[in-house]
Amino acid sequence: MINPMELTGKQILVAGATSETGLTIVNQLGNLGAKVVMLDIIEKKLPEIEDITARDNVVLYTFNIYENAEIEAGFNQIVKECGVFNGFVYCGGIGGVRPLSLMKYDFIKNMMNANLFSFVEMVRCITKKNRFANRGSIVAISSVSSIKGLKSKTAYSASKAALDASVRCLAAELSEKKIRVNSILKGWVETDMKAAFIKSNMELNENDDLKKQLLGIIDPIEIANTVAFLLSDATKTITGISLLLDGGYVL
């Protein structure tokens, strides 16, 4: 049987890998035959993380992925110890809501740092000479907020829009090395419902935002599958796109 999303023989770096979505991605990429290198800032070693890192095709590195000064050294170490990569997934980042009246630039800058600057810096580091395979693939996790305006989500949405713009530019720039760069615009995911600020915001929302997602809430495994799709040879000539994974939200 042919599996167009086969990842055997590929080594994939996943940054921000210990969130629930991140772990789901790592697990699925492993199931598809990839060797996965996980990278995240870890506060405590949860059992779910222990389980996944126990697999023999998974390895974990920890450092503060949002501390830009640490990224270059961290990546030097990872590449030295692991070798060449075929794929890179960025599922790090932070969320948050704030009305304009109380939004000073510090709040925005923090969001931009975690959702954009770290991503670009990591791409810069991983695509240095001889580190990233020819025909490699990069995937960033973005959000429908990037294209649809919501009240009080200016900082978060703008950081995701900036991320998607950077994906387009990096796709153009890295096409010379035949490296593809794409993002996924996810809608509401099951795991989102656990974040305190999201629950709170939902409780306030006059329009039922979740109802706009016609096919219902998204299972993290769907994100993992879409990531695998974009990493695989099945999408050899897809680059610079932001793939909607939103259950019909933007319709």
Add this chain to the structure above:
Amino acid sequence: MTNKEKIRLIEETLELEENTLTENTMLSEIENFDSMTKLTLIVLCDDEFDKKLTGEKINEFKTIKDILDFMD
């Protein structure tokens, strides 16, 4: 911060004239008291008083006094 000062802070944050609000003012009577206003108050509680007010909780509040009590 005294209650009077807290009320003034709320008035300023919501861009209301001084002395518009009292402890007994019903939230439902406040001009344009919508989801954005509630979110603004949630963020204010976090920024200034380090208290995590949720959407569910604020929907239970009836008067300004309820908010002042929460800020303590």
Add this chain to the structure above:
Amino acid sequence: MKLLDLTGKKILITGAAVGIGKETAILVNKLGAEVILIDIDENGLKEVIASLEGNGNQFYSYDLNDLDGIESEIDKILFGFGPLDGFVHCVGIRSRRPLSMMSPKLLSEIMCLNFGSFVELVRCVTKKNNFNKGLSIVGISSVSSLRGSAGVTAYASSKAAMDCAVRCLAKELASKKIRLNTVVPAQVNTPAYKDLIKLKGDAKDDILFRQYLGLGEPADVANIIAFLLCKGSGLITGSAIPADGGFLST
């Protein structure tokens, strides 16, 4: 009834010493508005002011990289000038750098000036008493926001952030009767463009090539900005209006 009429309106324009900002100042003034011009280039501002009609126009030299000082500056300025009917943001720097020479620090600097100053100014001018109902805000974006090309990651990200913020803030501020939009030019004949050409030398300008109506003039972009400031565009908000000579469509 004149479609473009800004008689008696008060408009703030940043980046008004050259290019699109300058042409916008001149045009809205011709249409009857009083303007406040902000730029880091004081001499440039003086020249522009001297060419305008009416006695109420003002200029301030200010470095918009200093985000922390914006609030007090704007409060002070508007206390004297009066509440605004329009705000046009034409400040921004282009940057061209290969990925290998990018750094978070650089990304941050460009994001701060191009995007951070915009949001902070919007926050300040939309404070109570700083604006009149019907306030229209226009930011200058770029086709780079929507189309990727090599070397412009920092610039493109900052413009995409602006377009997105406009979508969010348009919804958030609608109840205060405030509209926000961006104008999306491709290549426009400004001093910044002239510098770019010098840098490129003989190399082809891919964007200009696709822009089949040819190089835009700042006055062309100013026309669209003026329309967005006028009542006639009352149904337009949260939008990115192309002023791109056909670039995006082909």
